[in-house]
Amino acid sequence: MDIYQQIEILLVEDNPRDAEMTLRSLQKHNFANQVHWVKDGAEALDFMFREGGYAERDPNHSLRLVLLDIKMPKVDGIEVLRRLKGDERTRMTPVVIMTSSNEERDVVESYRLGVNSYVVKPVLFEALIDTVTGLGLYWMLANRVPQGKA
């Protein structure tokens, strides 16, 4: 039995404070059980492409959303984004960049690579919910909640 079967959201965040606050925010919206948190880009890629410790993951299972920080050790968020959007298997998975960087070049580069949304952190919670709603994912995610609960 694949332990990741019910995972809907992948959170990629190296800062534990930010991660805790994000998870807490998602928890408030009953997404907490469906979120898997990885601490850097390399692990995020392992997860997405079922490599390393995630080799056993069900190949037929796909994620609903990836929340991606930019500034991370090893492989940064921009590189992860490039890999995900450049691969047939993961190209259709929605990716939202969450970052404290408001640098023009990061924004431009992210959209160029096909990011679905770009959220600046200080207004994390409200902005994130707005974004998810805007992307049409909210109800999809939310709808799954009763099922998961059930």
Add this chain to the structure above:
Amino acid sequence: MPETRTPPPARTDARRASRLGRVMLDLRLRLVALVLLSFGPPAALLITSELQQREHELGNARRELTRAAAVAGAEFDARLRSAQLLLAGLANVAAIRSAQEPRCSALLGELFARGAGLGGLFVLDRDGRTVCSATPGPQGLSFADRDYFKETVARRAPTIGVPLLARPHGRALLGLGHPLLGDAGEVRGVLVTSLDLAAFAEQLAALDPVAGAAVTLIDARGEILFRYPDAERWLGQRLPDAVLVRAALASTRGTAVEARGLDAVDRVYALAPLGAETGQVLRLALGVARSDIDGPVNEIVRRDLAAITLLAVLTLAAALLIAQRSVHAPAQRVLEVAHGERERVQAELALREERMQLQAAALSAAANGIVITDRDGTIRWVNAAFSRLTGYSADEAIGRNPRILKSGQHDAAFYAGLYRTVLCGEVWRGEMVNRRKDGSRYTEDQTITPVRSDSGEITHFIAIKQDVSERKTLQQQRERLAAIVEASPCFVATADAAGTVRYYNAAARRMLGLADDADPAQVRIADTHPAWAAERVLGEGIPAAVRDGIWTGETAFLARDGREFPVWQAILAHKAANGGVEFMSTIALDLSSIKQAESQLRNLNAELEQRVAQRTRQIETTNQELESFSYSVSHDLRAPLRAVDGYARMLEEDYAAALDQEARRLIAVVRAESGRMSAMIDDLLTFSRTGHGLIANGAVDMMVAAREAIAQTSPAYPAACVVLEDLPDAPGDRMLLRQVWVNLIGNALKYSSKAAAPRIEIGGRTDGAENRYWVRDNGAGFDPRYADQLFGVFRRLHGETEFPGTGVGLAIVRRVVTRHGGRVWAEGKPGAGACFGFALPRGH
């Protein structure tokens, strides 16, 4: 001045020569006439003699021809007679009479073979048919139609026929018949023969006396029976009207005439009748051409005349030669001497007169003033230049004493010395200052020459005056210029056309290390220039100066100590009016110090550039560091701040019930401050970004930029009234300038938000080289004493509680404007509003 003028010498010579020539020609003509006259009689004699000779020759020819014709006539008669005798003899031979063959033919044949000149020998019957013949011929040849046959039969007597041309061979024959009578005296037959007239004539033509003559036989009707030469042309023609034919027919006995032949050649003809005894009318004409008779005589005449002419010419030439030697030349010499003497006297007179006129004209027209006085000093004559010089006209001067010109400048001893000199007969020369009629003074250079009569007595003085005032001035100017040149710090030298240096000024002598009294002529270009510079001066500078008048370039000189110093040198070629170079000069400027300064400047520049490059690298490094610093701040500095805020919020949410009001207030402060710090970090990042990176340089529509800024900032202040005037465009970075408007308008809105009726006025205009823009409000204003601090980072004149803000907005404005090459300013009073402005250069 008399108008008679002596002709120029060249014309005199020509006239004299022509007169002499006429005399000589006359002499020669007379001589020639004399010589020709002397040759007249011999020539006439010769011609007469020749004419007689010709007459004689003609007579001879006539006689000889006549004799020949007579002989021919006699010969012809003899042949005719012998033919008749032959026929008569044969008629008595029985065999012939009976025509007994073959005896008859054999006999005839034998006779025919022996008898020359017979055309044939036949025995005919009574009907004219051939019975026997001397030559085998066609039997039955009939002579029935021949006149001599018929007549012989009729008359029963021997008959001679009419000469005729026998066809077809064309030979003239004369037929003869002799009757063969029977015993009863009846005609039984006829014996016939013929004389070959052509053969006769041919033999005649071959005879000596008439060799080359024309031989013609003519019958009574005028028919040509024989003609030698050109027989074919004339034979058988009947020409009774031809001159020769008529003459021949008219003559009945031997005679000689001059007549024109059938072929139109004039000949002397001898005419003779042939066979006259027999009653025949046959004429013989022997003709010799006149040219053959006269030709030799004419030749002799021509030869003699040529000889006599040659003799005459030679005699003439000899006579002329002798005359030239012994008569002409002496005569010509005598004439020439006579002529030459007369003309020489004339020429000398003319020359003397001309010289006097020229002298008078020269004196009058001379540029120098000339005065002639008598021994007493009374002026007798002055020229125009004197009047111009002194202002006294000739009328005014003549009769007066030169002392009218005295200026008082010279003492009595000066004049005494002058008089003493001239009265001794010596020439006095000197400068004196005189006074003109109008009182002005001038300096003149004067020469006074005494004039002596033939007896040696001094009669007059001639004074020649030259105004040297101008020359003096020029000389002074020249001296001043020379002093300037001498004192010039530039090297100045002049040289003559041959390249010999004539002058060095003081600077030149100093530079070259020459003594002041050194002879410049001893210095050569090779001594004063290093080799390369001498080559440049000689190979390029001087030729270019000669061609263009001036050349300039950089060369170098050598000082006495061998040190080479660089100069800027100009070479000038001073040319005469005809374009030839009279002398050269050169001006040179020592470039040592300039070169040194240049070199230092170059070094400094290089050093500076190096420093700039180094500094640029440092700045670039700094910029990069700054950028990465900004990035770090953006991410890392905010992360803990976010945690402070987030965890404070978590505390608030999770333990709301456990906290009292004061605890909640404290948490609220923590969260507010962390929020403010977050805003400050954002502004600081913005400020940092405006400080570096490229700025665009397009034309920015400031109206659009300001409208966008208003749209962005004004919604939070609905009460404010914003007035936007026309703004000029500005060159610059659109995004940055828009940020300027956002910050200024945002500030104005914020600080006027507490006014009763907030009003913002935005304006701009072009002012000279810059565009000025401003934003005025009626808000809180500020204390102008702190106006300078307004544009500093984090500098605020109002408390956070009064007007929230980070204190970075105006700093950003100033940085953007400054980076555009512009400036900012602020005006205001507390409570009376503020005006913030900036100016941008138009050409940025």
